[in-house]
Amino acid sequence: MQVFISTLIDGLNQGSVYALIALGYSMVYGIAKMLNFAHGDVIMVGAYALFVSITQLELPIPVTFLLCVIISATLGFVVEKLAYKPLRKATPIAVLITAIGVSYLLQNIALLVFGSRRKMFTPFLKLGSLKVGGISIPMISFVIIGTMLVIMIGLQLFIKKTKTGIAMLAVSEDKAAAQLMGININRTISITFIIGSALAGIAAILYSAKYMTVDPYTGSLFGIKAFAAAVFGGIGSIPGAMIGGILIGVFEAMTTGYLPGNLTQASDGFAFAILIIMLILKPTGIFGTKRIEKV
Amino acid sequence: MNLLEIKNLGISFGGLRAVDDFNLTIREGQLYGLIGPNGAGKTTVFNLLTGVYRPTTGKIFLKGQNITGKSSIEINKAGIARTFQNIRLFKNMTVLENVKVGLHNRENYGVISSLLKLPGYRAAERRIEERAMELLQVFSLEEDAHHLASNLPYGKQRKLEIARALASAPTLLLLDEPAAGMNPQETAELMEMIRFVQKKFDVTILLIEHDMKLVLGICEEITVLNFGCLLAQGETASVLKDPRVIKAYLGD
């Protein structure tokens, strides 16, 4: 029983990171209606920025955090301007391929600048862990889940209460109509990307604090899981991204922990199999709404 | 002989009764109109007839055969074809191809014979080509046969949709606002064409329309829907004079 609960908590730990990344995915998708495959790579760049500013520039920790978020947000802004904006009228799949190109680009730039070898952080956020009845839960997980809740609530408030937020909502519903209402589409989507990438920056900080490592492929590796999480939760839904991420983390922990003998070699496959079964049962994800086409 | 019989048809979405206790009988060869103010549930009736929605209550019979709750595919095979209020063409296909898709179930060669190009396939494709061109000629669209459907002007798109529906050889053709967005000249032509089509293809037509001139001009009988309920039914001219109908259209 204790092992089961521990494994469940491991799943939550891992899932919280997927959720954090999926949040950015889903938010950008919700407004701009595009799968930003390069989201994970923005996190990777953010993590490198953090690494450089901590270990090489030796800046004070809060400054490094700020720098990481600013660099990520700027990167998101620039990428959107250069690579996605010209494709505003293109099909989603064309944008998807371009995003994959951007993802390759960022990976290979990182490879050239930082080399292929993984960089390890010196511990910069020492939080220890909480012990409950022989099960230890790392504090960082609380920080991650807490941050996520704050971000979620913040985003909801931002979208519902501010003028820019309402504009974003309008753009997500109907671009043409929003434009007729005098909303600047390009500016709104730019802001969406800035916020999404700033979230990537925050994810980079928490990811680095948890795993203390970064390499050029960090982003693409967990990016695919985060993508799965975002879709599984119901793409475009912020709470969905969170639940989806956590559930995928739990599937993984369970398949890692409880597959007998040789089957453990295929634990990845079993986790994906659970995902498929769930989606066959619920074809639009957990929180996804079925869009009924008006005939 | 009755072609279509609708008995006590109803559907609700959530708590809302979109159509309630709707009855309608259409005889073979009729040109029948379905009118009513916006939001009265006319298109919903079409959707119920073509299997887009499953009715909550009631029954639909086509030529005496119960087609209630059947899938769109089966209903089409049973003999109902339709057009849409917001035109739904296959935009990235040519005009000719659009009609050919309509002919889909009129030739039945299998996947294998198409891959091996068996003689049956060639003959069938030739027939499809010929029939499609004939249909296009009826609607004077043959010049546009090789243009993309999305490049056609609006009026021609409406015509093409009718041609495509006719291609599937229906006994009952449902037209959803065929004259929408047309100028009087085009509408007049359309009226002529609907009459012509009905004769030539020996098809019964049920149409939804807002243009009263058109309705009065070609429909022998009409039914008026209001708030999902049947308001009046009968011979066109007399129904249109019914004070309840006038009230429903003009408001209080």
Next chain:
Amino acid sequence: MKKITATKLVSLVLLAFLLLPLFAACSNAEDKNMIIIGGIGPLTGEASTYGVSVKQGAEIAIKEINDAGGVNGIKLKLYFEDDQADGSKAISAYETLMDKGMQILMGAVTSGSSVALNDYVKKDKILQVTPSASQIEAAENPTTFRICFIDPFQGQEMAKYIYNTLGYTKAAIIFNQDDSYSTGMKDAFKDQWAELEGTISAEVSFGKSTTDFGAQMTQIANSDAEFLFMPIYAEKAAQIVLEADKKEVDLPLFGGDGLDGILTYLKGENAKLVEGMTYLTPFIASDEDEAVQSFVSKYEAAYKEKPDQFAADGYDAIYVIAAALKEANVTQPKELDVDALVAAMKKIEVDGLTGKMTFDDDGEPNKPAKFAKIVDGKYVAQ
């Protein structure tokens, strides 16, 4: 009128390019007086760290040899091509190298690529020395030799050492399900362990996209294992060790040569976590040995990082090739006799960074397996 897509446009522009290399390449004039060695390994992609290390190690060896006047007065030239650790790209890399006039193959770095090249090397009948492809099948060809240990050997040796010398009987294993190096060593370890009648208390795995090792460590923490066997590479191992610490798993750690260099990933206090870790390795960067130290300092000067075992393997591979060329008395750069070279390979003894080695008839190295242990934050040979 059919519209024309951009690809057609691009392809027209590319056509000019394409025609250039289509025809058999004419080799570089300068290459005529040199022996061309081709290297293949991942320089980009997720496995790039291994390929980059081998390449850099090999480059240092080439420079040393050429600065010293070459082999019998003939200089060596290294062309290194990227295969992204993908077998079919390795084949293209191989053919590119053949077009450049490759005479001896040093590679491939990864096992999968190396096995994919078996047929090609067999047909072309050239000397192949793989620095680090440790899967058994990688050295099947009669003209292929390898510098590193094979996976099963390491697994067996570790099992014997742990059981016989240290007396542990209950094992926990963590391995990488996407890496044949890891599964190969794990399988051999398990077989040997069963033969020795040891028990396995926990066996967990992870994949290439795994970032979190919590669930794995939970299983191990709650087992009655006496030690943890990690047949994996150092960078994942470093992360696992950190997670083990959080889960208060305090088992003795063991592994294969992949663990070498783990201290580069565990700085400061974290280094204590691997104190006492014992692994099988042919190369220890902190070895007092003069040759090792000279290599390490040259490597650091050139590439600003510490060499790992892959770099040492690459370095040794070049020296082994040079020794064989010398033994076979090669005097004309373009007249290599592969049979003479293979015979020479079986005669030579090379005192490399990874140990003093000779090669048997199967192309496998005979070199002493060194057990290294981390003591006081340093690698110490046992």
Next chain:
Amino acid sequence: MKNDIVKSEKKSNITGSSLLIRILVVVGIYALVSALMLTGNMSRSWESLSIRICFNVILALSLNLVVGFLGELSLGHAGFYAVGAYAGSMFAVYTDFPMFVRIIGAVLVGALSAGIAGFLISSSILKLKGDYLAIVTLAFGEIIRSFVKILPGTGGTAGLSGIPAFPSRYVGFTFAYAFVILTLIILKCFINSRHGRAVTAIRDNVISAEMLGININRYKVTVFVIASVLAGVAGVIFSFFKTMIEPNDFSYNLSIEILVMVVIGGMGNLTGSIIAAGVIVVVPELLRALEDYRMLMYAIVLIAVMLINESPKKAQFIERYSPKVLLKKLLRKGEKKSESA
């Protein structure tokens, strides 16, 4: 991407002369490549590339049927490719028939197994659409890659080696090229039939298609089965080319790479897929001279091609300067001259 859904206006009635031109192109390419190969005038890297291009072309063409014609985003094509590669090469490795029988048998077994996988997968995911379908197909590909590791006879993570190689490069190329042509013929025939029209109709407007009596589910399954059978064949060719296959050969990155070929070549454009597959295989090889900057350049080229593809200026440029237009102008001039003369 309206521009990319290319319309050929004489789809159904291929005129004699254009058929002749096609046959000439097909035979011509083959003759040229074989001549270069047999006379030893082709560089070795190009010999192996020519086979790699072939199986990538089959992959791109077959995925195009799903993505371009049916309009469903599939990220699991590598999965069907893997099923074909493993089933086929296991047949070749574990049987003792003469070489010729083993190769043909492998193709049949690979195609059949991949087809069955395609049938099972597609019939269980009929309800899914768009991104949900994308993630499920991606997951399916990863499941295949993962389960191969624990199934008996697959060689596990270390991979399956000892697959018989093609007797020579020339034989290999001939074999692969024959299947490229076969794939093209199958796809062309399918697309130009009533079934192909039904599939395109589903892409353009599901509801209309349904109302015209087209069985959407049946066609989705049919398309997936055809595409996976072809991917399976590509897998078998791949395994004979590489002589060893391992699970990592079939990761989702490959599915994405195939998708890139389809999108760059133009969705629903078969010729485009062929060219794009060739370009995507060849470009990284051409960029080898750049060494470390190679994959960086590749990424830049990829983004640039996507941006150019979508740029309105491109259409203008092509309208004015495409070879066909230039040719037409030339012809017209010639006609005028002959008229005046």
